[in-house]
Amino acid sequence: MGRTSQPWHVRAPGSVAGMHAIVIREPGDADVLEWRTVPDPAPKPGEVLVDVAASAVNRADVMQRKGFYPPPDGTPPYPGLEVSGRVAELGADVTGPRVGDEVCALLSGGGYAERVAVPAAQLLPVPRGVDVVDAAGLPEVACTVWSNVFMLAGLSAGETLLVHGGGSGIGTFAIQLAKAHGARVVTTVGSEEKAARCRELGADVTVNYREDDFVQHGPYDVILDLIGAKYLARNVDALATGGRLMVIGLQGGTKAELDIGKLLSKRALVHATALRSRPDAEKAEIVASVRENVWPLLESGAVRPVVDRRIPMPDAASAHRLLEEGGHVGKVVLTV
Template sequence: MHAIMIDRPGGPEVLSWREVPDPRPGRGEIIIDVTASAVNRADLLQRQGLYDPPPGAPPYLGLECSGVVGEVGADVEGFAPGDRVCALLAGGGYAQRVAVPWQQVMRVPDRVDPVEAAGLPEVACTVWSNVFMTARLRKGETLLVHGGASGIGTLAVQLAKAFGSRVVVTAGSAEKIARCLELGADEGIDYREEDFAEKVRADVILDIIGGRYLAQNVKALKTGGRLVVIGMQGGTRGELDLGALLVKRASVHGTTLRSRPVDEKGAIVRSVVDDVWPLFDAGAIRPVVHARVPMSEAARAHRIVEAGEHVGKVLLTNDL
């Protein structure tokens, strides 16, 4: 098969499409013939040598994919060759085939395009596990989403609205805010022009920035609020006012998804299938895709994401 290889840590130009050995299914694993994958921020960090894959993961980039089951290993439950699926990966999506534990595989929702399904597993599992399983957002509460126009943000807006919450987003342009409002957001804040902590009080905050926003996030929380930090685009360190946190009886959660054990990922995947997939089938939420790029041109897709002008997901497609 062919896969995207990293010749050396660096910019998008270090990515190359080369022939590599085909994966074989281990016990409890499925081989997926990959229709498409998607670009995530973690891929950019791994390309730069700043985010190593967890032990046992394929060396290739790619945290999610869609495709067709090609082979099944021993002890696989509920899947057979020919099934149309998408999957949450620890790596390996930028390839023509990938091996993945069956617990992390999901059938594609009936109303979702098989290519667009490639951009769902990472964002759906991230949003659902953090906003709903960890922070327990409830109907009538307010969710603040940083990076509302990102892949994670565009799904977080739709899911929170589908469950009856008020949603406020931050974004870096009027155009991005307008797109978030179209998806159902109640309010948008241009972080270049305004201090969100002066404008909103939220029950739950989904944060991709990290250290730089820590003090503002705590200020923006309501009493009993929950801050969930899932990214560090603004650095790993910030000053936490414990007095403010205590007075508000608030909590701060830091989480990752990629390095979790298979059983934990499997529990999240099953909850997504039970609670999120029906919303796609009902037409209540939808994938948001900015561009489809041939997988062999992954460098171009990385440049699109690094430029930061996209809304939703950038997909990588295979011609099998």
């Protein structure tokens, strides 16, 4: 798909400062999300102001809405961990990006808004051949999958990767990226429809977790897990000798018993990570590695963004409900 032109929000001379953003009125269900006028952001030294074309919905946004995942200090209070759009203004000491460039960006928060200030080192160009709105769904999944599965776990050609939640944004991207690197991919899904979509993306084996046990289809060299406590013991059971379990989510709880004896016997690794809370320098390193290693695959078409649907940002509540129902495949994108 080629890029499409978008109605960028250009400030008229003499206009009143202010923009719209999704505000969390109070912790609660999706109806607490409100589209309100809020103060404009201004880029600090080393930052870039982006006019937002789209953001994307992540589980972290849902957790923040419920009051369980507050943004880091100094981060805008609005949800949103990634955006795409156009560079509107450069802060002091910024080199590289230019006003007018089409970009996407990894954020610590604040993406559900018409404008956002971003550290310049967390910007990525919109990949050639990718629609600028669809690009909003790339930064978080690309940085999460690349940093965990490849930078930390070191997945290599010929190894087997287990991806939990293959129909999610993370899952659909991980399947494609692992296959592009010559790995064998197994994924868990909750329906035959999602299984079919995952196979289309390259999954070698799909396991319906409602009917089957993923442990029986192992062992796995690397496991990418969004569930957490509920799957910990079985994940360890399923690891191959020298296996690496990368825990990136807590949908199945936070506390579980870990069998250290099994880890020792398998010489295995359990590594839990969070992207949002990492220092800017670490995020910059990940973004640079993603641009070098992942962006060429997107531009060649070997990997592509998977977008379930686009929803207008003022109706973010509907997008959150959709994510919580779990019927989507890929990313849900909010358009400005």
